[in-house]
Amino acid sequence: MSKIAKLHINGSQYELPIVEGTEQETAVDISNLRSQSGIITLDKGFKNTGSTKSAITFLNGEKGILRYRGYTIEDLSEKSSFLEVSYLLIYGELPSSNELANFSNEIRSHTLVHEDVKSILDGFPSRAHPMGVLSSLVSSLTAFYPKSLDPNRSIEEINGTIIRLIAKLPTLAAWSYKNRMRQPIMYPKNHLDYTSNFLYMMFGLPTVETEINPIIAKALDKLLILHADHEQNCSASTVRIVGSSHASLYASISAGIAALWGPLHGGANQAVIEMLEEIKNQGGDVEKFINKAKDKSDSFRLMGFGHRVYKNFDPRAKIIKKAADDVLSQLGINDPILDLAMKLEEVALNDDYFKSRGLYPNVDFYSGIIYRALGIPTDMFTVMFALGRLPGWIAQWKEARENSEPIGRPRQVYIGHNHRAYKNISDR
Ligand code: CMC
Secondary structure (H helix, E strand, O other): OOOEEEEEEOOEEEEEEEEEOOOOOEEEOOOOHHHHHOOOOOOHHHOOOOOOOOOOEEEEOOOOEEEEOOEEHHHHHHHOOHHHHHHHHHHOOOOOHHHHHHHHHHHHOOOOOOOOHHHHHHOOOOOOOHHHHHHHHHHHHHHHOHHHHOOOOOHHHHHHHHHHHHHHHHHHHHHHHHHHHOOOOOOOOOOOOHHHHHHHHHHOOOOOOOOOOHHHHHHHHHHHHHOOOOOOOHHHHHHHHHHHOOOOHHHHHHHHHHHHHOOOOOOHHHHHHHHHHHHHHOOOOHHHHHHHHHOOOOOOOOOOEOOOOOOOOOHHHHHHHHHHHHHHHHOOOOOHHHHHHHHHHHHHHOOHHHHHOOOOEOHHHHHHHHHHHOOOOHHHHHHHHHHHHHHHHHHHHHHHHHOOOOOOOOOOOOOOOOOOOOOOHHHO
């Protein structure tokens, strides 16, 4: 028998259906509340609002569980590859070896971008942040593939856009770095695997033979898997909501990149390293920064700490911490920033302010340390996050379109002036 919730407002009773997910998550469906009662619900930042039913990613913030399509992040990051995980997220099942080979080959054959993209890139000053460049270049792809403007075209057309996006994002990301460095761009080398090809385009120079270190490529592949999806976060919700207006997949992903950029979301990985460097430059006084973070009159927050849904621990942070240790020891790097990070973590984890609010290190706390060890410059960190998150955004966009979700359009409680008579400028 279907369950219902009863809501009493001003003497009237409304019956609202209860929706249950496959992991027994329970929601009250209020979609018809306004038409029945004229009343809406209010939930700033959507802290308690489910925006959709989704079969892509399950996470349980209290228990620290994260699964893509039912498979644990621990298994996937240990045993799988980024392209395999991308296939899983987008198409719903792990690929057979044939399916994976076809998928990889298709991606390999679309890594080049139109030569005219280079003139758009040339228009950016070298100081341009690579996230802004990346978002703009992805949006510009609509100009080269105008058929993609209609997201209701055939599955084959949509698939073409999906393949192009996965294939071209590393090229565009590496080129946004080359623009920053004012170095010549490198074209993809398609005999390389996905991650190595990106590293080649990023660090390669036309004048020298570039060898890609397999330890670095493997570590980066793992990081991409860990970032591949995270259900209805700020950027995924952005992608879904932009897609809900029937904007193209390129436009929706470009908007997702912009949403990811902010320091409260993906931009935190850059902010963590900047914060650790600041602590180091000021003599390594961890306590001072902890106190600043606790001081409500100071806007400073401990970057890389806290999460909207993980209030116990972030399972990705656990895996990344171990990966950071492994990579640093394999590469023989001794980074004083890592020691500082461990000290900060220890102090914060034993502090009542952080304990009582469930503030633990999140995925970004350690990812920046690995990126540094891999030689990736600080302002490219969030670009790395975007590379990893791409298949998740695509899967979220595709699911919303396949479910014919309506246009995203929240309501509001208006708190401005009531009707006022217009005053002529001479009377104001
Ligand atoms: N340092 C100090 N205090 C904090 C922090 C922090 N990093 N995070 C939250 N708080 C406090 C906050 O001041 C509030 O205190 P009080 O209850 O006294 O007012 C309480 O904890 C709850 O914070 P909130 O802002 O209401 O929580 P939220 O769920 O809206 O925000 C967050 C989550 C991730 C935006 C926030 O924890 C934060 O700003 N963290 C630092 C930025 C960061 O590391 N972001 C990366 C998130 S992981 C990558 C991703 O998936 O995007």
